[in-house]
Structures are given as structure tokens and as C-alpha cells.
Amino acid sequence: MSRWWRALLPALLALSCGACATMSQAQREHATRIAVSARSAELDCAAADHCAQDSPLHALGEKALLASGPDDPRHYALILDRGPQALLARINLLRSAQAKIDLQTYIFDEDDAGRLVLDELLAAARRGVQVRVLVDQLSAMENVDTLAALAGAHANFEIRIYNPVLNRARINYPQYLVAGICCFRRLNQRMHNKLLLVDDEVGITGGRNYQDDYYDWDPEYNFRDRDLLVAGPVAREMGANFEAFWNAFRTKPVEQLGDVGRRLLRTGVPDLPPPQYTQPQRAQAMSRDASDPALIERELVAQAIPVGAVQFIADLPQKHRRDPVRAEAAAQATPGLNHLISSAQQEVLLQTPYLVLSGPAQQMFESLQERPSPPDVIISTNSLASTDSFITYALSHKYKRRYLRDFGFQIYELKPFPETVPVDLAATGAVLPDASLTLAGQQAMPATTRAMPPAGAGNDDNDNSDSRGTPMQREFFAGRYFGNDAHQPVPLKHAGVRIGMHAKSMVIDNRIGVVGTHNFDPRSDHYNTESAVVIEDEAFAQALAASIRNDIAPENSWVIARRPKPPVFSGLEYSLAKISEHLPIFDLWPVSYAVSYDFKPGPQCMLPLPPDDPQFSQCYEPVGAYPEVDIGLKRISTRIFTAFGAGLAPIL
Structure with missing residues (x-):
């Protein structure tokens, strides 16, 4: 059966x-x-403050409220x-x-x-x-x-x-x-x-x-x-x-x-x-x-940034009403974020785990690109090797040409074993072999080896006792229709503690910072209720931008660019690929427009370059459409969802 x-x-x-x-x-x-x-x-406590522990973090709220005036709000972020x-x-x-x-x-x-x-x-x-x-x-x-x-x-x-x-x-x-x-x-x-x-x-x-x-x-x-x-x-x-x-x-x-x-x-x-x-x-x-309290002060409070006004944009539950007028009025997050993106003059720095854009979002980015001086749009997202949602990645892969050529995106995809992202490998509890450490402390293993399982984990692929893999315990939504395997990251050529992107943040013109729950995708637009905090403050925006830029550094991400042109019929191939991409459901063209590139520093390549730089090809080498992935049968399923998955976009 x-x-x-x-x-x-x-x-x-x-x-x-x-x-x-x-x-x-x-x-x-x-x-x-x-x-x-x-x-x-x-009750365990009879005190008026309910035996609350003194907290420097909590004190930030009290301090901000005392400093705020009716028309002059003060905050810490x-x-x-x-x-x-x-x-x-x-x-x-x-x-x-x-x-x-x-x-x-x-x-x-x-x-x-x-x-x-x-x-x-x-x-x-x-x-x-x-x-x-x-x-x-x-x-x-x-x-x-x-x-x-x-x-x-x-x-x-x-x-x-x-x-x-x-x-x-x-x-x-x-x-x-x-x-x-x-x-x-x-x-x-x-x-x-x-x-x-x-x-x-x-x-x-x-x-x-x-x-x-x-x-x-x-x-x-x-x-x-x-x-x-x-x-x-x-x-x-x-x-x-x-x-x-x-x-x-x-x-x-x-x-x-x-x-x-x-x-x-x-x-x-x-x-x-x-x-x-x-x-x-x-x-x-x-x-x-x-x-x-000393540790809290040192590790957390000392990094808090004093800012002025803070905007909280959030959907209301009426977004789920059948009445389209009430539902639209309750949907605050998407219009607010789109307004911020449309206001950009120099740069949109966007971080999202799932690069699948709704139709209106695509139109918005296309209109940005049509300006006489369009802003740079820099995207930090998952690679196939890092994502927990290969179906979503497969669908985003269908639109790589459009993202790069029509929207002018600079796309950076997270490596599964990034070297300097703020992840504490020691906290994971993983037991890594001592010998031949590579890839930021990860152990090189045979190509058939998956990331190492938790200590004591069973080997039965049908065992759903691990809640991380059950259909109801992951944010990736549409894959629940396709069984437990849809939630498993693809096999890699190396074993270790894998890292996947889940941050949802944005910086506009290095002066407005946004952190929230919105994935900038059709599901967030139409089905989910979402929220975000918006802060217009240069110090905060620059701190947030620095965090995102570290994630897209060469040691942490691959850059996506057009693959080297074939020696013959490159124009014909491009035209056929474009036609196939614009088909509403099918995308059967087997050749990828874009591939991943890795930075190779040298005497002539001291700093990373954007893909449109004339020296890009001298400082970067192509590493394939799915680097680090032991693709196997996933290549077939990835191509299937690339070809036939367009109809899933609204619920991904």
C-alpha cells in the first residue's frame, strides 16, 4: 500500500x-x-509586586515611559x-x-x-x-x-x-x-x-x-x-x-x-x-x-539602542473575515511594509527565508526597477542546502531570471554551515568528531551522510516521535500536504549542525529598520496574520543593516548570478527559458538561468563585489545551482515543483 x-x-x-x-x-x-x-x-508570594525579580531589561521600559512625553515618545530597541x-x-x-x-x-x-x-x-x-x-x-x-x-x-x-x-x-x-x-x-x-x-x-x-x-x-x-x-x-x-x-x-x-x-x-x-x-x-x-543582573546588563542591556518613535504595524483577526471590506481594513502589515519599500530611494536590504513573491509585490519591485535611478535591492535568503522548505525553494528557483534581470535583485543565499553568523554551535549539544574539522567547525563526511542526528535518535524514517518533523510542528505550511518528507532538509555532502535562515527583517535607505514576522510572501499577504516593528532611526537601522550584511558576507552566503553563457545559441536558450518561465503552471526548461557563485579572494580580489561589477567573473567561481547538496532524488522532486508548483504559491 x-x-x-x-x-x-x-x-x-x-x-x-x-x-x-x-x-x-x-x-x-x-x-x-x-x-x-x-x-x-x-499564591507563592504575598508581596504587592508579586515577588518580581529585579531586571535591568524591565527597567528599560520604566525608564522609557518616564522619559516620554505626549508628543515625544522614547523607546529602547x-x-x-x-x-x-x-x-x-x-x-x-x-x-x-x-x-x-x-x-x-x-x-x-x-x-x-x-x-x-x-x-x-x-x-x-x-x-x-x-x-x-x-x-x-x-x-x-x-x-x-x-x-x-x-x-x-x-x-x-x-x-x-x-x-x-x-x-x-x-x-x-x-x-x-x-x-x-x-x-x-x-x-x-x-x-x-x-x-x-x-x-x-x-x-x-x-x-x-x-x-x-x-x-x-x-x-x-x-x-x-x-x-x-x-x-x-x-x-x-x-x-x-x-x-x-x-x-x-x-x-x-x-x-x-x-x-x-x-x-x-x-x-x-x-x-x-x-x-x-x-x-x-x-x-x-x-x-x-x-x-x-550583571550578566543581563552586560550581554543585553548594554546593546540596547535609545530611539524615539516606534511604529507597530499588525494585522487584526478580522483579516480572516469573509467580508472583503472588513478583511482588507484589518490587513495592516502588508500595505505598511509595501509602502516602506516603495519609499526607498537608495537601497532596500531585505531578509526573508522564502523568496516567493506575490503578484502585487512583483509589480512593486518591477516599478522600482523602472525608475530613472532605481534603488539597489539586496536580498538575503535560504539556499537549497540551508532551507527547511525545499518545495518553496523549488518554486523560487523558477523565478530566478525574473528576480535578477527584471527586478534587479542582488540575491545572497545562506550556506548550510556559515562561518560567522550569530549561531552558538556549543549550545546545540551536538557531538562533533574531533578530526579534520572543516567548514567552520563542521566535520567532513562522505557525500551520502546526512547531518548527524540527535544523540539517542532512532533510525526509523517513519518514526514521528520527533516533533520537529511532524506535520504540525513546522512553519512551512504547504508541505504538510505532501507528508513528513517535505519537512526534511535535503541531504548534504558534509555532516554537521545545519543552519537555516528564518529572520524577517528589512532596512530602507540605511535609516528605517524593520523586524517582524512577515515573510514577504503570498501567504503572509493573504492568509496569515502578521506584525512588524518599524523604527526610523539611523543608529538602529545601521545596526540592523550590519547584522544582515554579515549574513551575506562570502563566508556565510553564496551570491546568485547568471550562469556563464554557453558558447553557442545563448540568445535562443534565453528566449526559450523566458517563455517557459512565464507559463502559468509549467516550467519545463531544464537549464537554470542562474547559479551560485563563491568568492575567491586574491591580490586582485580583496573585497566582495556585486554581480554587476565588471570584475565579478574574475573574483567569483560558479559552484552550481545547488551547491553543497547531495541532491540525489531531490533533483527530480525539485524540478517537479519548479515545473508544476506555481499554483501552490498562494499557500506556501
């Missing part, structure tokens, strides 16, 4: 008994009473490039909360990083802080028992699920297929916002979810990501946006959903099991460091 039929048969069975998953109004009320009655109101520092900042802020904590996220896993944050949230609730957690359904906590335990954990703790299709907190892969059949539009409408807000004074937003690979804690694959901590009056605007989602029609208390509610009705509220950390010493060290 094929894999598709093995997935389809359970889906049909689930569809035939779908009524079993629903609860009556009386059952929902009963489940709610069970959860509420189990919630302890006992801190770029969180490093994963462990981003987690450290979160833990420290949670302990500093005096009144309330609001957390909004797309993914909340039950691995080490997720459980560490969860325990801090519960500890804050037990000392008297009001804690609210809002998670999108598709990537909520993996176990129904965990959600049932949290439903009755404490009177100060509440967890809700956004847009629960099939009236469940969790759906497995067969149920996902069923939801795709019965309610495709709703299934695709997701809350992609990420926000941690403490006392309406300090907020963190950006690309990171609550999962090990966003904090350099995964021994196999980690994201190069970016958050922004902002302290000051704009935190209240963040709070208002969170409130809109918390009270949205599609937001449901977890105890009222079919799977969790029935668990409560059967056996009551279960106990939350103690954490089982895969790296307990690492978790203990993070917990200890989060209580060290």
Missing part, C-alpha cells in the same frame, strides 16, 4: 466519524467547570540576533513581571526550550501574575494531556487556541487532510504573530517561536533568526493588538475544544508531568544566568 493510501484511509475514517469530535454545549460547559474548579488560587540570548531575555523578563504576561505564538513545542518557558509562565502565575497564552492551533503543544493539564493549572493562568478547525486543539496528519477537504480556506488562515509582552512595558517580537531550533538548542538543524525587544509606550499598542486576538471570534479556551474537553470529562484534569530535559545542565545554566 502506498504512503498516500496509508494517509488517506485514516483520513476517510476520521471524516466518517467526524461528529464524534464535537461536544454539545452542555458538555463544553461541564468541561469548563471541571477545569475552573481544578485551578488553584494559592534591542536586536536579539543570538538564540541563547533571545531565550535568556525571555526568561529574565518573565521573572520580572509584576502584573501581567501576554504570550502569542505560532509554535509552542514541548522540547527543552518550550518547557523551560512554560515552567516560568506557571511560576509567574503562582506568584500572582496574570498569564495569558495564545497559540495557533496547527502548532500548539503536541500532547492533549499537556493542554488538559494547563486548562486547570492555576487561576492566574489561561491558555487559548486560535482558529481550531475541526473543533480540536490538536489535529494529526489524517485530520489535516480532512480539514483541507472540508474547510480549505479556514485551515489556511493562521495566526503567525509572535509577541511576548510584560506589564505593557516591554515586548519582544520577531521570527522566533518556542522550539529548540529557534534558540540554537537543536543538535541537527537550527535557525538563524532575529527578534526585537522594544521597551516604551509602543508596548501598549502591542497589548491592544494582543487583546483583539485574545477576544477574537476564532479564539477558543482550550478546555472547550473537543479533544481536550473530552479528556477532562473522562478523567478530570491530569497532572503536568515534571520536565524531562534532554540537556538538563543547559536548562539549569540558562535558568541561573537569567537571575544574574
Whole structure:
């Protein structure tokens, strides 16, 4: 029996008994009473500030609010490039909360990083802080028992699920297929916002979810990501946006959903099991460091940048309404970001993990290029070797000619083992061989070897116990329709801790900096709700630009440019490739317009050059369309999605 039929048969069975998953109004009320009655109101602290830990980070919010006037807001902005520092900042802020904590996220896993944050949230609730957690359904906590335990954990703790299709907190892969059949539009409408807000004074937003690979804690694959901590009056605007989602029609208390509610009705509220950390010493060290004010001051606060006004542009949940007028009015992120790009005069520096542009975005960039003096457009994104979404990369590969020639993009694709990006390999817990270290500390291995698995991991390709690979635990959305393999990075010629781009940031003319959740793709435009922080300040913009420019340095990224022209019929080949590219679905031309190039420094090549520089060909050598990849059968599937995947663009 094929894999598709093995997935389809359970889906049909689930569809035939779908009524079993629903609860009556009386059952929902009963489940709610069970959860509420189990919630302890006992507090660990009687102090007015709820025993909040002194925090230099939290003090930035108080300082900014005191310095702000009605027409003169003051803020502090801190770029969180490093994963462990981003987690450290979160833990420290949670302990500093005096009144309330609001957390909004797309993914909340039950691995080490997720459980560490969860325990801090519960500890804050037990000392008297009001804690609210809002998670999108598709990537909520993996176990129904965990959600049932949290439903009755404490009177100060509440967890809700956004847009629960099939009236469940969790759906497995067969149920996902069923939801795709019965309610495709709703299934695709997701809350992609990420926000941690403490006392309406300090907020963190950006690309990171609550999962090990966003904090350099995964021994196999980690994201190069970016958050922004902002302290000051704009935190209240963040709070208002969170409130809109918390009270949205599609937001449901977890105890009222079919799977969790029935668990409560059967056996009551279960106990939350103690954490089982895969790296307990690492978790203990993070917990200890989060209580060290000198370390927080040195590692975080000292890098905060004082700025003036800060703009928070965010979609509202009404973006998911069927009424097109209300939906358009609630979609704030895409128009705001497009306006910033259109305002560029000298340069757009854009970082996105998935270079798949919507039709309006393509028109916008084409109009920029048609100006008498168009701005430079520099793109930092994933290579096939680094991405967690080979389907998306395959589709973006279809448009390389258009991006380079029609839009004037300078594209830099992240290497899987970059040398100087801010990723802490020591924090991953990976065990690397000692001999023959190459590629920034990675071990050279035979071409057939994949990146090394976590210690103790099984070898069964069908084992879905690792939540990082399950259909509901990755941000790459469309691939869930194609099974678990769609989430696996392609095999490489070397083994090691692979790094993939996940940061979503932009700098306009070296004076406006943007950090947010928007991937600059059709899904972010039309289906996901998104948010971003915009700061017009030269010091901040230059710091953010320096971070992105480091990512595109030759030791970290390949540059994409037109491949060397063939000696004969180059014009004919170009014309045929262009015709094939413009076909609405098919792109069958087998020859790539562009390939990756690697910088080769020398006496005549002291500094990196842009692809349009006359000396480019002397200082760069082509390394193929898919460098570092042990492509194998992935070449076939990549070509298939390049040829036939155009219709998937809106949901990628």
C-alpha cells in the first residue's frame, strides 16, 4: 500500500466519524467547570509586586515611559540576533513581571526550550501574575494531556487556541487532510504573530517561536533568526493588538475544544508531568544566568539602542473575515511594509527565508526597477542546502531570471554551515568528531551522510516521535500536504549542525529598520496574520543593516548570478527559458538561468563585489545551482515543483 493510501484511509475514517469530535454545549460547559474548579488560587508570594525579580531589561521600559512625553515618545530597541540570548531575555523578563504576561505564538513545542518557558509562565502565575497564552492551533503543544493539564493549572493562568478547525486543539496528519477537504480556506488562515509582552512595558517580537531550533538548542538543524525587544509606550499598542486576538471570534479556551474537553470529562484534569530535559545542565545554566543582573546588563542591556518613535504595524483577526471590506481594513502589515519599500530611494536590504513573491509585490519591485535611478535591492535568503522548505525553494528557483534581470535583485543565499553568523554551535549539544574539522567547525563526511542526528535518535524514517518533523510542528505550511518528507532538509555532502535562515527583517535607505514576522510572501499577504516593528532611526537601522550584511558576507552566503553563457545559441536558450518561465503552471526548461557563485579572494580580489561589477567573473567561481547538496532524488522532486508548483504559491 502506498504512503498516500496509508494517509488517506485514516483520513476517510476520521471524516466518517467526524461528529464524534464535537461536544454539545452542555458538555463544553461541564468541561469548563471541571477545569475552573481544578485551578488553584494559592499564591507563592504575598508581596504587592508579586515577588518580581529585579531586571535591568524591565527597567528599560520604566525608564522609557518616564522619559516620554505626549508628543515625544522614547523607546529602547534591542536586536536579539543570538538564540541563547533571545531565550535568556525571555526568561529574565518573565521573572520580572509584576502584573501581567501576554504570550502569542505560532509554535509552542514541548522540547527543552518550550518547557523551560512554560515552567516560568506557571511560576509567574503562582506568584500572582496574570498569564495569558495564545497559540495557533496547527502548532500548539503536541500532547492533549499537556493542554488538559494547563486548562486547570492555576487561576492566574489561561491558555487559548486560535482558529481550531475541526473543533480540536490538536489535529494529526489524517485530520489535516480532512480539514483541507472540508474547510480549505479556514485551515489556511493562521495566526503567525509572535509577541511576548510584560506589564505593557516591554515586548519582544520577531521570527522566533518556542522550539529548540529557534534558540540554537537543536543538535541537527537550527535557525538563524532575529527578534526585537522594544521597551516604551509602543508596548501598549502591542497589548491592544494582543487583546483583539485574545477576544477574537476564532479564539477558543482550550478546555472547550473537543479533544481536550473530552479528556477532562473522562478523567478530570491530569497532572503536568515534571520536565524531562534532554540537556538538563543547559536548562539549569540558562535558568541561573537569567537571575544574574550583571550578566543581563552586560550581554543585553548594554546593546540596547535609545530611539524615539516606534511604529507597530499588525494585522487584526478580522483579516480572516469573509467580508472583503472588513478583511482588507484589518490587513495592516502588508500595505505598511509595501509602502516602506516603495519609499526607498537608495537601497532596500531585505531578509526573508522564502523568496516567493506575490503578484502585487512583483509589480512593486518591477516599478522600482523602472525608475530613472532605481534603488539597489539586496536580498538575503535560504539556499537549497540551508532551507527547511525545499518545495518553496523549488518554486523560487523558477523565478530566478525574473528576480535578477527584471527586478534587479542582488540575491545572497545562506550556506548550510556559515562561518560567522550569530549561531552558538556549543549550545546545540551536538557531538562533533574531533578530526579534520572543516567548514567552520563542521566535520567532513562522505557525500551520502546526512547531518548527524540527535544523540539517542532512532533510525526509523517513519518514526514521528520527533516533533520537529511532524506535520504540525513546522512553519512551512504547504508541505504538510505532501507528508513528513517535505519537512526534511535535503541531504548534504558534509555532516554537521545545519543552519537555516528564518529572520524577517528589512532596512530602507540605511535609516528605517524593520523586524517582524512577515515573510514577504503570498501567504503572509493573504492568509496569515502578521506584525512588524518599524523604527526610523539611523543608529538602529545601521545596526540592523550590519547584522544582515554579515549574513551575506562570502563566508556565510553564496551570491546568485547568471550562469556563464554557453558558447553557442545563448540568445535562443534565453528566449526559450523566458517563455517557459512565464507559463502559468509549467516550467519545463531544464537549464537554470542562474547559479551560485563563491568568492575567491586574491591580490586582485580583496573585497566582495556585486554581480554587476565588471570584475565579478574574475573574483567569483560558479559552484552550481545547488551547491553543497547531495541532491540525489531531490533533483527530480525539485524540478517537479519548479515545473508544476506555481499554483501552490498562494499557500506556501
